[in-house]
Amino acid sequence: MEEQPLLEVKHVTKRFPGVRALHRVSMHLNRGEVVAVIGENGAGKSTLMKILAGVQEHDEGEILVNGSPARIDSVQKALDLGISLIHQELNLSDNLDVGANIFLGREPMKFGLIDTRKIYAESRKFLDKVGLDCQASTIVGELPIGRQQLVEIAKALSVNARVLIMDEPTSSLSERETEYLFRVVKDLRDQGVSIVYISHRLGEVKELADRVVVLRDGDNAGDLGSDEISHDNMVSLMVGRDISEFYHHRDHRPGAPVLEVEDLIVPEWPMHKLSFKVHAGEIVGLAGLVGAGRTEMLKALFGVNHPLGGKVIINGEEVTPKNAREAMDAGMALVPENRKEEGLFLEMTVTENISLPGLEDNCKSGVFIDSDQERSVTDEMIRKLNIRTPGPDQELQYLSGGNQQKVVLGKWLSLEPGLLLLDEPTRGIDVGAKEEIYALIEDLAERGMAILFVSSEMEEILGLSDRAIVMHEGRITGGLSREQLSEETVMHLATGNIEAA
């Protein structure tokens, strides 16, 4: 049926100082369909959504609602046009009840006072639409997050939203709440509401979306119709190249075990003992849901989190480090999850950052900094890792996320560790830098380094690992060889099903 699209975005461009966020991006949305917008970090998804929701205005291009050009210059204007944004972090007042939240700012009045009875009656209609069975008088703060999200959707519907934009809606939801949300979304679609769905979780996209729009580096990278939506298609459009090339994977023959973990007890999960091995030249992916305890385990291996028991053995020698220095002396390196808070000194220069762990070993007469050595190590790392910086004395805060991450890598690689621990190594990094880092990891494994990396990106686990270890709530639920690796097998273990021995 050829009908006019409800919403059309035509060649929209948006610029920020130093960044080109969107460049002539176009998409359309029909009545009663779910369109997923996907892309890597920095692709422009949030910018596009903010423009549609009235939070920001575009610089060039036009937006058409029901065929007529619209200027969405405020959030109120967007709401008037029927466009509602459901944020990742919910916008509810959790000290007020459900009804009050739904009618916040437009409360019906009677004799100068708020007409609570009307609020509850009206709210009931919309709560039913989203299948929420709680009372309209329930305080929002007492509801679990999944239901709070449904309240927000009900609120959007109550202002006649015809377009719902949902930004990473499942990031804080449990499995069951996610399933419920999917049912609600499909119901709404069947009722004629259009939904723009933004998510990193390609499995969800596959299940929900009628169409997929892919953005890359601020441009349209391609669209996928309902029969074209597959993991591989999505990823290759997102990264712009053949995925097998993207991950640079080569088969390795692992050598002797570099890391042996025996019955390690991580303080956050004292009831579980962890045991596994990582061999030289092996890339092991550590998979699991957020909160599975992977970061805590890496920190326990590195000595910054003190294990309650167990042994960490490096190259046959029991090490079990009590602090970072001991771990470093044993040949370990940790690239932490949160590079701004744990890995970098933003106001110090590239040189100062890269040289820091090695200062003591390279100093003159035990005390003085060897500036020549410092400079040559930095130059080497800038070259090897292709770090884009005006110079080695540039303050780190002026570098892009990808280059900052390369500096973190560079600082550890200069110590030539035998075991490299990476926690979310490509978080917040653009596609180009991501590929460079994958190539680097491959290269290091080829030369014999043992690599253990944590990632919440399924594609990364699937693409990069020789082997995967999966954790769930502090426990290792199983291991998967490369042949066994797939989204289903990983999710199966990540959600707590233990592998049959």
Next chain:
Amino acid sequence: MKRIQGILGLLVAICVFTAIYNPLFLNETNLYNVIRWTALYGIISIGVAFVIITGGIDLSVGSVVGLTGCLLAMFLKVSFVETDEAYTVTEVDKTRRVLTVDKTISHLPDQDALLLQDPRTNQPRQMSIVRGRFDGLQVAQVSVRESVSWIEPGSRAIWKRKQHMNIFVAVTLVILISIVIGLIHGLLITKIKLQPFVVTLCGLLFYRGITRVLAGDKNVGFGPFHEGLKYLAKGKPFSVPVPFIQYISKGNWSSTAGDLEGDAVPLDFLGWINIPMPMLIMIGLAIISGIFLNKTIYGRYLLALGRNEKAAQYSGINTDRMVIVAYVICAALSGLGGILFVLDLNSVQPATHGNFYELYAIAAAVLGGCSLRGGEGSILGVVIGAAVMRALRNSINLVKIPTQLEFAIIGIVILAGVAIDEIVKTLVAKHRASRQAREMAAEAEET
């Protein structure tokens, strides 16, 4: 390096303004004093800078100055011990206050004393010896400070030896106490995880109280003794020639000055400004500190941990140890400062000596570019900051601003100095961001 241009400019501006308004600013003695006080406050400011660089603070600096100063005075308290050397007075010179005795005085008087019986009161009376043999008197003569009118020839005088703790031991003990204080601060902050503000605030109160108890709430000092040690604070090892300075300070911008009779007396082309000993000490400390901070791995570790303690830990730095080192340095320099201050002032009150010094020290450090968030600081900046504080104080006096306004003005100047610094930083960042944007737009146009 670029950071100090602002504060240096401020210093020059204050000096120039004051010199023009009241040329007495450039008087040799005035300049000597300003330099001396800059040095004394500079030493404790450098100490505080180390702590601020780690992201902490030390509010106890003033109380440590008070404690160490009073302790030194108490340790070096002079007492007199009776010897068994007895002399008989043969002659009394009442005008010159010189006593002649029957035997050769066997040793240098060195501020010793003589004990005689006062016939008027029948009580023993102690006479302080000022000079003896080798000082222009006969081998059997001493000159004393007090009046000798009551002494009869034939009186018996007993030699009393001056006694006090070994100077080296006393100074070392005081510095050791400061180091222990610094250790305690550091341990409480790193191991018990107390906040620096709280720990050093309690220190401020505690050390002040201890000082008052130990010293008994009355003035302590060195009296006329310990001239050798006082050289550290009052010595003038050399002078620096400055051309034209007398023309401005004495001659009111001309090359002559009126003397007491009103005649014009030509002034010297070169004025000589004495450089006080504390300034040499401070310069030495500043150079060592600067090298430590900028050229050694420990200095780098301190700067890193001040910026981001977690990242420093994750990079293998023993942050606890470095923080303790910083607090020990601060307390030790406060102790050294305390020693020099008390030697300079010669008589201090235990209840107030050192009061508020921590504020001046912190102000100097902040003016000199140390951010209270930690991770940055320049020793040269701190020194200039201390100079600005002292020059400002001096200026307020010379410009005859009432002392009530003194604190207000100092407060405003510090605020202005820091605010301008922040504004300049923001403007530079904005300029850089827009330049980057233009570059990116140009790049985008090409593609």
